Amino acid sequence: MSSSVRSIRVACCQLHPILGDGRANAERTRDAIKGAVEAGARLIVLPELATTGYVFDSEDQARTAAQESEGALQTWAEEAARGDALVVGGFAELDAAGDLYNAAAVVDASGTLAIYRKTHLWGTERELFTAGEAIPPVVDTRVGPIGVGVCYDMFFPELTRGLALRGAEIIVMPTNAPRGSNGAGVRDNIGVSIARAAAHVNRVFVAVCDRWGSERGVEWVGRSLIADPEGDLIAEPPGDREQVLFADCELALARNKRWAGTSNDAFDDRRPEHYELD
Amino acid sequence: MSSSVRSIRVACCQLHPILGDGRANAERTRDAIKGAVEAGARLIVLPELATTGYVFDSEDQARTAAQESEGALQTWAEEAARGDALVVGGFAELDAAGDLYNAAAVVDASGTLAIYRKTHLWGTERELFTAGEAIPPVVDTRVGPIGVGVCYDMFFPELTRGLALRGAEIIVMPTNAPRGSNGAGVRDNIGVSIARAAAHVNRVFVAVCDRWGSERGVEWVGRSLIADPEGDLIAEPPGDREQVLFADCELALARNKRWAGTSNDAFDDRRPEHYELD
Numbered sequence: 001m002s003s004s005v006r007s008i009r010v011a012c013c014q015l016h017p018i019l020g021d022g023r024a025n026a027e028r029t030r031d032a033i034k035g036a037v038e039a040g041a042r043l044i045v046l047p048e049l050a051t052t053g054y055v056f057d058s059e060d061q062a063r064t065a066a067q068e069s070e071g072a073l074q075t076w077a078e079e080a081a082r083g084d085a086l087v088v089g090g091f092a093e094l095d096a097a098g099d100l101y102n103a104a105a106v107v108d109a110s111g112t113l114a115i116y117r118k119t120h121l122w123g124t125e126r127e128l129f130t131a132g133e134a135i136p137p138v139v140d141t142r143v144g145p146i147g148v149g150v151c152y153d154m155f156f157p158e159l160t161r162g163l164a165l166r167g168a169e170i171i172v173m174p175t176n177a178p179r180g181s182n183g184a185g186v187r188d189n190i191g192v193s194i195a196r197a198a199a200h201v202n203r204v205f206v207a208v209c210d211r212w213g214s215e216r217g218v219e220w221v222g223r224s225l226i227a228d229p230e231g232d233l234i235a236e237p238p239g240d241r242e243q244v245l246f247a248d249c250e251l252a253l254a255r256n257k258r259w260a261g262t263s264n265d266a267f268d269d270r271r272p273e274h275y276e277l278d
Numbered sequence: 279m280s281s282s283v284r285s286i287r288v289a290c291c292q293l294h295p296i297l298g299d300g301r302a303n304a305e306r307t308r309d310a311i312k313g314a315v316e317a318g319a320r321l322i323v324l325p326e327l328a329t330t331g332y333v334f335d336s337e338d339q340a341r342t343a344a345q346e347s348e349g350a351l352q353t354w355a356e357e358a359a360r361g362d363a364l365v366v367g368g369f370a371e372l373d374a375a376g377d378l379y380n381a382a383a384v385v386d387a388s389g390t391l392a393i394y395r396k397t398h399l400w401g402t403e404r405e406l407f408t409a410g411e412a413i414p415p416v417v418d419t420r421v422g423p424i425g426v427g428v429c430y431d432m433f434f435p436e437l438t439r440g441l442a443l444r445g446a447e448i449i450v451m452p453t454n455a456p457r458g459s460n461g462a463g464v465r466d467n468i469g470v471s472i473a474r475a476a477a478h479v480n481r482v483f484v485a486v487c488d489r490w491g492s493e494r495g496v497e498w499v500g501r502s503l504i505a506d507p508e509g510d511l512i513a514e515p516p517g518d519r520e521q522v523l524f525a526d527c528e529l530a531l532a533r534n535k536r537w538a539g540t541s542n543d544a545f546d547d548r549r550p551e552h553y554e555l556d
Contacts, residue, residue, distance in 0.1 A: 157435035197475035
């Protein structure tokens with residue numbers, strides 16, 4: 001990362017992917033990146049499974065969709081190159097062994113910097129995808145160290161804590177948050193509280209990029225947001241439509257773990273011997 | 279705990295302690311417990327340092343206040359006995375060795391069941407109090423297993439996670455949340471997000487009992503709340519006055535760690551080998 005970068009513009013592109021239409025989604029994500037780059041964004045976040053859609057009715061369909069969208073990351077790199085930008089977006093990854101992952105790629109002009117495979121799989125994802133086996137990455141980039149998780153991962157505060165402890169200045173979360181399909185457990189705004197809490201207690205920026213639209217009876221909440229290290233929303237959950245959120249983020253602020261105006265430090269004050277987590 | 283208990287009434291008594299007036303605070307807390315018992319509460323939470331106030335100007339003053347309020351816990355037990363209730367309240371504990379702790383007591387008709395000494399000390403507390411050295415307790419009581427923390431402890435999601443993993447069905451947090459004194463780091467409502475997130479990701483009830491009023495230029499937020507295992511507020515932050523919040527809580531709901539309507543389990547889905555917390 002460059003110490004000369006004071007503030008970067010972060011964009012969350014709350015798109016509506018089309019289930020199983022790899023070509024349409026490649027175009028949609030490319031257009032969104034293009035627009036965000038033109039608006040000055042240096043870090044552009046796309047939803048979970050932005051290249052394929054989500055509600056597959058079979059593993060075969062998911063596999064075919066993954067194959068048909070394989071070129072998307074290359075188009076992301078090409079668009080990123082126009083603005084020296086980073087793109088973090090969700091996609092269905094089919095690896096050489098034929099295993100399918102719910103993954104997120106970190107892409108810049110040079111190509112793919114990192115791929116993260118979702119650690120915590122939700123619902124029927126477990127029938128389609130293999131869970132990731134690597135520690136969620138903190139990717140060193142020209143704009144700063146970026147921590148990556150996907151959707152349900154955020155519901156494990158240990159994961160966001162780990163990313164922050166390993167130096168992430170911003171945690172990005174490609175997300176597909178379903179409305180109502182899981183009953184009371186996924187309310188419209190509990191994700192907002194969880195994201196704000198993760199930002200505040202870790203003193204990091206958090207960017208959640210949700211999707212929009214519906215698929216096979218599943219409606220998506222549209223609760224994208226960007227929070228600063230205080231946990232304050234600097235880009236609000238738009239809800240109820242496709243749109244792009246922007247916020248200018250001075251990522252280096254996240255290196256200071258003191259709560260503003262105090263001598264208390266969110267990391268130094270930890271007492272791991274008192275938590276008994278395992 | 280009794281399996282015949284379906285639902286219990288929880289009360290958070292958002293009081294205004296008087297700095298250094300042990301007698302007045304003993305009366306105030308006793309009256310609050312009496313009123314809550316008469317309203318049917320079985321679990322009654324008081325603020326942090328409810329017997330002494332908070333903004334001491336010296337260790338001597340804190341020590342004197344602790345000595346003068348030593349009888350308070352006995353009065354809590356007497357009032358609790360009238361309704362077979364539990365009281366969890368913050369007090370300044372002076373131990374036999376002469377060390378001072380920012381502590382919380384769990385009290386019922388039989389006396390003091392447990393004392394917890396705050397693990398994470400905030401600001402000038404570090405000049406007055408000794409930090410606790412024990413693992414925060416989950417106290418087995420007639421109404422269910424109660425996890426205890428104090429105020430700033432809540433800002434460490436590992437602590438609330440640990441309490442939940444060790445069986446707490448409700449986490450109670452005697453709190454003194456200052457308004458503004460710590461700049462942007464303590465906004466009016468980030469504590470609400472943190473409490474809701476802790477409830478949701480751990481599938482437990484959370485009861486935060488804040489104080490009210492001001493002392494020596496420090497104003498207190500008054501952000502008491504009770505959240506259910508969805509993270510929904512079932513007693514809202516009242517703000518801007520002394521008052522008692524009530525909510526009827528079926529604590530046994532917190533034994534089920536599945537998000538409503540799903541086969542995903544907040545605890546079984548954890549993957550500790552992926553977090554790298556230390």
